[in-house]
Amino acid sequence: MWYRFQRKIAPYVFILPGVLFYLMVTFIPAAIGIGLSFTNWSIITPKFDWVGLRNYERLLTDTLFQTSLSNTFRYALWLIPGVVICSLLLALLLNTKVRGITFFRTVYYLPMVTPIAVASVIWMWIYDRRTGILNYIVRLLGMPPRNWLNNPDTALGSLVVMGIWLSVGSNMIIYLAALQGISRSYYEAADIDGAGYWQRFRYITLPLLRPTTLFVIITTTMGALRAFSQMNIMTQGGPLDSTTTIVFYIFKTAFTDLRMGYAAAVSVVLFAITLVITFVDWKFLGKGVSYDAD
Amino acid sequence: MQTRHILKALTYVALISVGFVMLIPFLWMVLGSFKTAREVMKFPPTFIPEDPTLANYKEVFSRLSFGRYYLNTIITSVIPTIITVMTASMAGFGFAKYRFAGRGVIFWLILATMMIPYPVTIVPLYTMAYRAGLVNTYTGLIIVNLSSAFGIFMMRQFCLTIPNDLLDAARIDGSSEFGIFYRIIMPLTKPALATLTIFTFTGNWNSYMWPLLVVNTDRLRTLSLAIPLFNGQYSSFPNLVYAASAMAILPVVMLFIFNQRYFTEGITMSGLKE
Numbered sequence: 001m002w003y004r005f006q007r008k009i010a011p012y013v014f015i016l017p018g019v020l021f022y023l024m025v026t027f028i029p030a031a032i033g034i035g036l037s038f039t040n041w042s043i044i045t046p047k048f049d050w051v052g053l054r055n056y057e058r059l060l061t062d063t064l065f066q067t068s069l070s071n072t073f074r075y076a077l078w079l080i081p082g083v084v085i086c087s088l089l090l091a092l093l094l095n096t097k098v099r100g101i102t103f104f105r106t107v108y109y110l111p112m113v114t115p116i117a118v119a120s121v122i123w124m125w126i127y128d129r130r131t132g133i134l135n136y137i138v139r140l141l142g143m144p145p146r147n148w149l150n151n152p153d154t155a156l157g158s159l160v161v162m163g164i165w166l167s168v169g170s171n172m173i174i175y176l177a178a179l180q181g182i183s184r185s186y187y188e189a190a191d192i193d194g195a196g197y198w199q200r201f202r203y204i205t206l207p208l209l210r211p212t213t214l215f216v217i218i219t220t221t222m223g224a225l226r227a228f229s230q231m232n233i234m235t236q237g238g239p240l241d242s243t244t245t246i247v248f249y250i251f252k253t254a255f256t257d258l259r260m261g262y263a264a265a266v267s268v269v270l271f272a273i274t275l276v277i278t279f280v281d282w283k284f285l286g287k288g289v290s291y292d293a294d
Numbered sequence: 295m296q297t298r299h300i301l302k303a304l305t306y307v308a309l310i311s312v313g314f315v316m317l318i319p320f321l322w323m324v325l326g327s328f329k330t331a332r333e334v335m336k337f338p339p340t341f342i343p344e345d346p347t348l349a350n351y352k353e354v355f356s357r358l359s360f361g362r363y364y365l366n367t368i369i370t371s372v373i374p375t376i377i378t379v380m381t382a383s384m385a386g387f388g389f390a391k392y393r394f395a396g397r398g399v400i401f402w403l404i405l406a407t408m409m410i411p412y413p414v415t416i417v418p419l420y421t422m423a424y425r426a427g428l429v430n431t432y433t434g435l436i437i438v439n440l441s442s443a444f445g446i447f448m449m450r451q452f453c454l455t456i457p458n459d460l461l462d463a464a465r466i467d468g469s470s471e472f473g474i475f476y477r478i479i480m481p482l483t484k485p486a487l488a489t490l491t492i493f494t495f496t497g498n499w500n501s502y503m504w505p506l507l508v509v510n511t512d513r514l515r516t517l518s519l520a521i522p523l524f525n526g527q528y529s530s531f532p533n534l535v536y537a538a539s540a541m542a543i544l545p546v547v548m549l550f551i552f553n554q555r556y557f558t559e560g561i562t563m564s565g566l567k568e
Contacts, residue, residue, distance in 0.1 A: 010471035011392035018385030019400060021377075021441035026407040029418035036418055043424065090312060093305050106554060107313040110320065113550040113557075115500040117518035118539045121525045122319045125326075125532055133322055136339055165316065170561050177562040226411045229502045233522045247413040254417045255507065267414040274411050 030271070036264035043260050055265035065266065067241050068249040075156060075163070075245060076224035082164040083171055083220045084213060090168065091175035092205075105176075109169035116166070120233040123162045124149065127234075149235050152242040159230050159243060167223060171216045178212040179205070218281050225274055246270050323543075327351070327536035334533040350537035357528075359512065360538065363520040367542075369432060370505070370516060371498040374439035378494045379487060381441045386449025387479050391461060408443045413503070420507050434508045435516075439498055445490045448563055452486040453479060489556040489563070492549060499546050517542040 037055055041048035059065050090108060094101055111119065126132050127148040135145035148158045186204045195203070228247040231237055237244035237252065244252075246266065254263035326334055328346040354360050389401055419438065428434030456479065464474050480487070502518045509515060515523075521542055525535045550557060 006471055008394075011388045011394040011397070014384040014388030014392070014471075014475070015400065018381035018441045018446050019404065021381055022404060022443055022446070023407065025419060025438045025441075026410055026415060026443075027403065029415035029422060030407070030410050032418040032421070033415060036421070043421070090309075093309055096302075096305055098302075098305055098309065102554065104309050104313055105558065106551060107316055109557065110547065110550070111316065113496050113500075113546045114320075114543055115502070115518050115521075115546070117500075117502045118521050118542050119319065121521055121535060121539055122323050124525070125535070126319060126322060131335055131337055131339060131532070133318065133339060136337075165319075168316075173558055173561045222411060226413045228413060232506070250413060250417065251503075254420070260417055260421065263417045267417055271410060271414045274414075275409065278409065 033264045033267055036261055037268045039261040039264075040259075041261045042258045044258060048261065051261070055262050056269075058262070059265060059269065064241060064244065065249060068244045068246045071156060071241075071243060072225060072227075072245045072247075075160060075227060076221055078157070078160040079163045079224045080217055080220050082160065083167055084216055086164055086168045087171035087216065088175050088209070088213075090172045091179055092201075094172070094176055095179045105169075105173065108172055111166050112169050116229040117233060119162070119166065120230050123158075123230075124234050127158055150239050152240045155235050155239060155243050159227075159234065162230060163224070163227065167220065171220070174216060175209065175212055178209055182208050214281060218278055221277055221281070222274065225270065225277075320543075323536045323539050326533055327540045329533050331531055331533050334536075335530070350533045351541070354534055354538045354541070357534065358520065358524060358538075360520075360541070362513070363515050363517050364541075366514055367499060367516040367518070370435045371495055374436050374498050375491060375495045377440045378442050378445055379491050382445030382490060383449045383480070383483065383487060384475065385441070385446045386451075387453045387475055389446070390450045390453035391456075391458070391479075404443050404446060416503065416507065419504075423508055429508055430511050430514060432514065435505055435514065438504055439494075439501070442490075442494060445494065448490060448560075449483065449486060451563070452483045456482055485556070485559070488553070489560040492553050492556050493560045495549065496546050 038050055038052060039048045040051045040055075090104075094104060098104075126134050129135065129145065129147040129150070132148075134148065138145055146154055148154045182205065186208075187200055190200045190204060226247055227245050228251065231243050231245055231248045232251065235243040237248045247270070250263050250266050250270070253259050253266060325341060325343060327350055328343040328348070329340070330343075330345060330347060330349075333340060333344055389397060423429055423434050423437070428437065460478060461474050464478055469477065500518065501516075505516050505519050509519060521535070521539055524538055528534050
C-alpha cells in the first residue's frame with residue numbers, strides 16, 4: 001500500500017522544486033509582464049489604471065524605441081556573421097590534428113568564463129582614448145587614434161568586436177564537436193572522385209554543418225537581442241543613443257524613468273521579435289542535410 | 295610533402311596569433327595590475343612592468359570593502375548552485391524515469407519557457423521581488439537562481455541512459471524511490487552533476503543584471519557590481535582597477551582551467567539537443 005503510494009507520488013516530489021523554482025522566475029513573470037503592459041503603473045504608487053493598448057500605440061511614435069530597435073538589429077547583424085565565421089574558421093584549424101588542442105581551446109574559451117562586468121571594464125581601458133592599447137596599435141599603423149567608445153560612429157562597432165571576443169570560444173567548441181562527428185567515409189569518397197580541399201569543404205563539410213550553424217545563429221541572435229551589461233557599463237547607451245539597445249531601453253524606462261507599464265510593453269515586443277526571428281531562422285535555415293540512407 | 299609542412303606551420307601561426315589576440319585583455323589586466331600608478335598612465339604604454347609591485351593588490355583591500363564583495367559573491371554563487379544542482383537533477387530524474395499524468399505538458403512548458411529571453415521577465419520579476427520585500431536582501435539575490443531549464447534538460451538526457459532494470463533491482467531490494475535517486479542515480483550521473491555544478495557556479499558568479507536591480511546598498515554588493523563602480527571612482531588609477539579585476543576573475547578562471555573537460559562537455563551538450 002505504502003509502496004504503491006510512494007511510487008505514484010514520487011515523480012511529483014522529484015520534479016516539483018525544480019519546476020516551481022523555474023516557472024516562478026520565467027513563466028509567471030512573463031504572464032504578469034503581459035498584464036503590466038496594459039497598465040500605466042509606475043513603481044512609486046501601488047495604484048495604476050488599465051490603459052488598454054495605449055502603451056503599444058505610443059511605441060509606434062517613440063523615436064528612441066525605434067532607435068533602440070535599429071541599434072539592436074545592427075548589433076546582431078554584425079555580430080552573427082563575425083561569430084559564425086570566426087568560430088568556424090578556428091574549429092576548422094583545430095580539426096587538422098594539430099597538437100595542443102586543449103591549450104588553444106582553453107585560451108579561446110577563457111573570455112566566456114570571465115564575468116561580463118569585469119570584461120567590460122577591461123575593454124574600456126583597451127579602448128581608452130589616451131592610454132588604451134588599441135590606439136597605441138592604431139598609431140603604430142599610422143592611423144589617427146580615435147575615441148572609440150565616445151564616438152557614435154565607432155561605439156557600436158567596438159561593442160561588436162568585444163561581443164565576438166566573448167562568444168567565439170563556445171561556438172568554436174560546438175563546431176569542433178560537429179566536425180568530429182562527420183564520418184570520414186564522405187571525405188574518402190570525395191577523394192576517390194578527385195575533389196579538392198575547397199570542394200570537400202563546399203559540398204560536404206558546409207552542408208553537414210548546417211544544423212550546427214543554425215544553432216550558432218539562433219543562440220548568437222538571442223545573445224545579441226539581450227545584450228545589456230556592456231552597454232550599461234561601457235557606454236551607458238550613448239554617445240547620442242548610438243548603443244541604446246532594446247534591453248538597455250527597457251532597463252532605463254523601467255528603473256530610471258520608473259515607467260513600469262511602458263517598459264513591460266517594450267519587453268513584450270522584444271519577446272515577439274525573438275519568436276519571429278527564431279521561427280524565420282528555423283524555416284529558412286533549418287532544412288537539415290543528411291547524406292545517410294535512412 | 296613540402297606544402298603540407300608549410301600548411302601545418304601556417305595553421306599554428308594562425309592559431310597562436312588568434313590565441314594571442316584573445317589573451318590581450320587578460321595580459322593587459324595582469325601586467326597592468328603590477329604597474330605603478332605613474333607607469334600605467336604613460337604613453338606610449340609599457341608592456342612589461344618596469345618596476346613590478348604588489349602594492350596595488352594590497353591597496354584594493356584598504357580602499358574598498360573588497361573582502362565583503364568577495365564574500366557576497368561566494369554566498370550568492372555557492373548556495374544557488376547547490377540548490378540548482380539538487381532541484382535540476384531530481385527533476386531530470388523524475389522526467390526521465392517515471393510516467394505520470396502531466397509529464398508531457400509540464401516538460402513542454404519548460405522547453406517553451408526557455409524561449410523567453412531573460413530580460414523580458416526582468417521588469418515583472420523586479421516588481422514581484424519589490425512587493426515581496428526582497429529588494430536588498432540575500433534572498434532576493436538568490437531566489438531567481440534556484441533551478442535551471444538547461445540543468446533539468448541535461449540531467450534528463452543523462453538519466454535516460456541508465457537502464458530501468460537497475461532501478462527495479464533496487465526496488466526489489468526494498469529501496470525507496472528517494473533511495474534510488476540518492477544511491478543509484480546520483481553516483482551514476484557524477485560527470486553530468488559536475489558539469490552542471492561548474493556551469494551553474496560560473497553563471498552565478500558572473501551574473502550582473504539581476505544583482506544590479508535588486509541591490510543598492512554597499513553591504514550586499516557583489517564583485518560584478520563593485521568592479522564597474524570602482525572603475526568609475528578610480529578612473530585615474532587603472533592599476534588598482536586591474537588588480538581588483540584580476541582578483542574578481544581568478545576563482546572562475548582557476549575553476550575553468552582545472553575542470554575544462556566538464557566545460558567542453560557542457561557546451562557540446564547544449565549544442566546537441568534532441
